[in-house]
Amino acid sequence: MIITEELINSYSVSFKVILPSTGYHDQHNGGRWVPGLDGPSQQAEGMVIPLKSNLIYDSGGKLTTEDRQLVCLFKLKKGDICMVKDKKYTVLEETDWSEYADYYRYTLKYSSQSK
Template identity: 35%
Template sequence: MNFSNLIKKHSTIIKLISDKEGYYDYENGGTWVSGQSEPVDEEAAVFQLSIKDLNSNIQYSEGGQYTRQDIKIYIHKKLLIGQKIVYKDNEFTLSEEIDYTEHASGLRVYLARRAGE
């Protein structure tokens, strides 16, 4: 199955935050420079978790119970669990991946917990 059109119809821009590695700045005395977060725009379909989602088998994860403030992200790109994203000025952390790549043209669904929750 191909979900590209469905994702495109409901797509929005999210910001993926990827950390760069730190480095020693030898031109300035060898001081350590921490890696800087670098937001990258990516297109994805984002939905609030439904009551059905909250009552199903995804209700609990290592981080505890999901809430209505958490989201599901439908995307055709591999992301990293623990990676931060920004959606509608709120930061989220990817907590689980549901891999449909074999059956749905590379589709991946991620559950993301709102930061600070």
């Protein structure tokens, strides 16, 4: 399938991108790691599609049927959080197609239901 900006715009859904904040080691509590709170969020759009079954199979259990691929026109970072239809996903890896095309492709790891 050839992915174009027109195709992305035709099948895009709205979702929220949450930038994670940095955690810290609490020296007053034995150096225990304290994760950061969710950082600022912004609305975004992109194609969120199920993973191909052979990709799930070849992952050796790393990926599941709950995980998704995101195709969009903007750059994200590994660890960014995407809230899609009340489901929480974390950006697991990026396939950068920007050198050859005008889009980015990400693997989203399902985290949990939104509260």
